[in-house]
Amino acid sequence: MTETDERRPMIEALGLSKFYGPFAAARDVQFSVLQGELVAFLGPNGAGKSTTMKMLTGYIAPSEGEARIAGCNMMTQRIEGSRHLGYLPESGPLYMEMTPSGMLDFFAEARGLSGPAKRDRIEAVVEICDLSSVMYKSISKLSKGFKQRVGMSQALLHDPDVLILDEPTAGLDPNQIRGVRKTMRKLAETKTILLSTHILQEVEAMANRVIMINEGRLVYDGDVDGLRVRGDNDLDEAFYKLTHSDDHAAT
Numbered sequence: 001m002t003e004t005d006e007r008r009p010m011i012e013a014l015g016l017s018k019f020y021g022p023f024a025a026a027r028d029v030q031f032s033v034l035q036g037e038l039v040a041f042l043g044p045n046g047a048g049k050s051t052t053m054k055m056l057t058g059y060i061a062p063s064e065g066e067a068r069i070a071g072c073n074m075m076t077q078r079i080e081g082s083r084h085l086g087y088l089p090e091s092g093p094l095y096m097e098m099t100p101s102g103m104l105d106f107f108a109e110a111r112g113l114s115g116p117a118k119r120d121r122i123e124a125v126v127e128i129c130d131l132s133s134v135m136y137k138s139i140s141k142l143s144k145g146f147k148q149r150v151g152m153s154q155a156l157l158h159d160p161d162v163l164i165l166d167e168p169t170a171g172l173d174p175n176q177i178r179g180v181r182k183t184m185r186k187l188a189e190t191k192t193i194l195l196s197t198h199i200l201q202e203v204e205a206m207a208n209r210v211i212m213i214n215e216g217r218l219v220y221d222g223d224v225d226g227l228r229v230r231g232d233n234d235l236d237e238a239f240y241k242l243t244h245s246d247d248h249a250a251t
């Protein structure tokens with residue numbers, strides 16, 4: 001992959017705002033993720049990460065601005081955009097009474113897959129997400145780590161080239177987090193990924209670029225080293241400064 005500006009923008013937030021009455025959950029959020037990038041979307045609890053991701057995926061309508069996936073406006077060309085997109089919501093759409101096998105079969109058919117194509121895609125996501133040992137257990141009985149992987153397998157089923165993942169490691173133990181990171185790095189070889197987190201170590205472990213929001217506004221867009229510099233070479237300090245000071249100017 002080349003670091004040139006010729007790469008195609010795959011995820012675009014174009015002045016996205018979301019108002020709930022007078023409250024702005026997101027305000028004029030603007031960024032673009034290029035093909036092949038793995039970007040961490042960082043911010044404290046309640047900063048507006050999920051709201052922005054829901055607008056990007058077309059799950060909720062922006063009050064202002066436009067969301068584009070692979071160039072498709074997610075309000076007017078949502079079906080086309082969704083073909084490119086795998087979305088892991090904060091609390092994934094898991095059918096607790098189903099088994100992973102039944103759920104993947106159900107989603108594959110909903111995606112229009114059948115016959116050998118369906119079998120091949122299910123086999124592929126079972127391998128990527130390491131699900132073979134739990135395929136016939138009830139999802140409700142699985143550990144949080146496995147539930148997360150089942151959610152991820154659903155997002156990958158149609159082999160999308162863009163992934164938007166809302167806190168993929170939330171609530172997992174260190175071994176499970178390690179597993180998710182490994183999967184993420186593998187996926188990043190071929191896909192464009194935006195993943196949200198409020199954990200700084202996550203950013204260091206996985207992404208080169210960080211987009212940070214606080215109180216609905218973009219406060220940083222740049223590389224991890226640049227973020228560290230903001231905190232006198234300390235990421236915790238940078239996070240604190242950007243979420244507590246008046247220094248809300250995006251770079």
Ligand SMILES: Nc1ncnc2c1ncn2[C@@H]1O[C@H](COP(=O)(O)OP(=O)(O)OP(=O)(O)O)[C@@H](O)[C@H]1O
Nearest residue numbers: 020024025043044045046047048049050051052198
């Ligand atoms: N439907 C809604 N109605 C009113 N307020 C909302 C709604 N959805 C979100 N909010 C508010 O918008 C703000 C941003 O929420 P959001 O879930 O986007 O934050 P977040 O950064 O994802 O936080 P977390 O890390 O806790 O999930 C919060 O103050 C939240 O209470």
